Amino acid sequence: MKSSTFALVCVVVAALVFAALRWYGNEYLFFAGYVVLQFIVLATAWNILGGYTGYVNFGSAAFFAVGAYSSIFFHKTFPLPIPVLIVIGGVFAGLVGLGMGYLTLRLRGAFFAIGTLALAVVLQTIITNWTYLGGSRGAYVIRPDEIALVGPYVQYLFLLMLGLAVIAIMVARGIEHSQLGYGFATIRDDELAAEASGVPTLKLKLIATTISGALMGMAGAPFPYYLGYVQPGTVFGLEYAVNSIAMPMIGGTTSWVGPLIGAILLASLQQWATVKFSSELGVLFVGVLLVVFVVLAPKGIVGLVEGWRRGKV
Amino acid sequence: MVDIPYDLIVNALVAGLLLGAFYAAVTVGVSISFGILDIVNIAHPGFIILGSYLAYIINARLGLDPIVASLLMLPVFYALGALVYQVYYQSFEKRGQDALRGLAFFFGLLFVTEIVLVLVFGVDYRYVHASYIGPSWNIGIVDLPLRMLVPCLVALALVAALQVFLTKTFIGRAIMGVAQDQLALQLMAASPTRIKRTAFAISIATCAIAGALLIIIQPVEPSVGREYIGRVFAICVLGGLGSLPGTLIGAMMLGILESFTSTFYGPSWAPAVAFGVLLLVLAFRPSGLFGR
Numbered sequence: 119m120k121s122s123t124f125a126l127v128c129v130v131v132a133a134l135v136f137a138a139l140r141w142y143g144n145e146y147l148f149f150a151g152y153v154v155l156q157f158i159v160l161a162t163a164w165n166i167l168g169g170y171t172g173y174v175n176f177g178s179a180a181f182f183a184v185g186a187y188s189s190i191f192f193h194k195t196f197p198l199p200i201p202v203l204i205v206i207g208g209v210f211a212g213l214v215g216l217g218m219g220y221l222t223l224r225l226r227g228a229f230f231a232i233g234t235l236a237l238a239v240v241l242q243t244i245i246t247n248w249t250y251l252g253g254s255r256g257a258y259v260i261r262p263d264e265i266a267l268v269g270p271y272v273q274y275l276f277l278l279m280l281g282l283a284v285i286a287i288m289v290a291r292g293i294e295h296s297q298l299g300y301g302f303a304t305i306r307d308d309e310l311a312a313e314a315s316g317v318p319t320l321k322l323k324l325i326a327t328t329i330s331g332a333l334m335g336m337a338g339a340p341f342p343y344y345l346g347y348v349q350p351g352t353v354f355g356l357e358y359a360v361n362s363i364a365m366p367m368i369g370g371t372t373s374w375v376g377p378l379i380g381a382i383l384l385a386s387l388q389q390w391a392t393v394k395f396s397s398e399l400g401v402l403f404v405g406v407l408l409v410v411f412v413v414l415a416p417k418g419i420v421g422l423v424e425g426w427r428r429g430k431v
Numbered sequence: 432m433v434d435i436p437y438d439l440i441v442n443a444l445v446a447g448l449l450l451g452a453f454y455a456a457v458t459v460g461v462s463i464s465f466g467i468l469d470i471v472n473i474a475h476p477g478f479i480i481l482g483s484y485l486a487y488i489i490n491a492r493l494g495l496d497p498i499v500a501s502l503l504m505l506p507v508f509y510a511l512g513a514l515v516y517q518v519y520y521q522s523f524e525k526r527g528q529d530a531l532r533g534l535a536f537f538f539g540l541l542f543v544t545e546i547v548l549v550l551v552f553g554v555d556y557r558y559v560h561a562s563y564i565g566p567s568w569n570i571g572i573v574d575l576p577l578r579m580l581v582p583c584l585v586a587l588a589l590v591a592a593l594q595v596f597l598t599k600t601f602i603g604r605a606i607m608g609v610a611q612d613q614l615a616l617q618l619m620a621a622s623p624t625r626i627k628r629t630a631f632a633i634s635i636a637t638c639a640i641a642g643a644l645l646i647i648i649q650p651v652e653p654s655v656g657r658e659y660i661g662r663v664f665a666i667c668v669l670g671g672l673g674s675l676p677g678t679l680i681g682a683m684m685l686g687i688l689e690s691f692t693s694t695f696y697g698p699s700w701a702p703a704v705a706f707g708v709l710l711l712v713l714a715f716r717p718s719g720l721f722g723r
Contacts, residue, residue, distance in 0.1 A: 224713060413536065
């Protein structure tokens, strides 16, 4: 499928989803749907670095938080419309991602993963001690109930996240089918050999960390407006790190479809478990599924389906 | 220059040393699993918290001393470690799967342990009772809380015992041998898998003791383990991966650094110290201060 056709399909699907929810007319569905879409963006962004280049990022929450807190900062100093805040959050988180990319100069494999975890804790401590941004007590954002053209505010946020999800998926698919994607794959398979054959590995890794970080930051930017209240403990929560790893791993890391499937399944499962039982049980499902899939089905759902089809044909 | 009281510095130093010895007990397990066996067990702090909770249950139900309780739990943790290694070996090491999935596996384990503890015990802080929790000795201007001194001594004994085990006994030397040359070991008709399983089981067994020490030092709730991920890996890398004396020195350094940070800047900055040190060491001296 050509990129332009794919973009058209994405937009049509997104429009249909929005229209269907609007027609159904239940406000809660927008509320829950926002979270699912947010995880689609996070999982897809994680996979651009983790799945394509093989560098595991345990610090997804940090990028999400950078986006959320850049919104808080501008909300306090110079209020801007949310689409602008999303771009700004993306820029800041992208810069942090660029910095993280330079870590790959010295750190490979497990050391890089632990380094990203360290990055998240250092950022969390800075934010916790930054009183202007609310410190450990958190910060409130007062949002309007309605907005022109769309109506209820939650629908507006949903629409923005829907747009972001479409962008993230198109970016991921675009990378996969371009020279960039092949470059990333060489790094994943054998970085030393790639470097020796003249692949500019550092440049590629910097591109991957920056894009991945920027998308995560963009997913975090509208978050203060969604919840109305942000606290370091929530946005730096381990849940974001675990989810953004578990969704691609369970879906399948080799293509853009994997994180999409994983995010839709796991995020919906968690929303359902949160309402039915408790949110702890929801994340427990995710943790258990992650361990089970990594052990029993390393290629994820996509791999299982492919294996099944190959076996049948 | 600001005049800093002399006794404040001395006390911060002593507190740091006591804390550092405890950190060494928390880290020895990772020094074995990560440093010697190359298994990136991020779930290690999760097992430590599990050890804390078991010490808490035994202490609350049977009134046993938490350290005695942890010694009783050693076989259980040893078996748990052997089981985890078996799964890890079958699904990752044997298949030659990339280490990254193994990393996700341990990350998942850490998370699952934490959530299960939250579901069973809730997020309330739990603590243990023992005669040495509370009183403290005063030697001149120095304050020695027994709550810190007892874990410090137990930790030093643990590290010393492991060091003797690794350098003087046959199995201990075989474990060191696995790290150096697996093939040579196979040629000597020894099974690397079995030796690695033993070593990994020992590393998890240390969690029983470290967990009991942790809950003596501070009240514990399930998410406390996260703070220790940074500490154990910072110390392990600082100490030069797999060297127990290096681990002890690295742990002491981090303990002192954290103690000074909380004395002079406030406790809310302390968590960043370990990770900050880790980032700096990884960036500038990845082989550690006493690197091989």
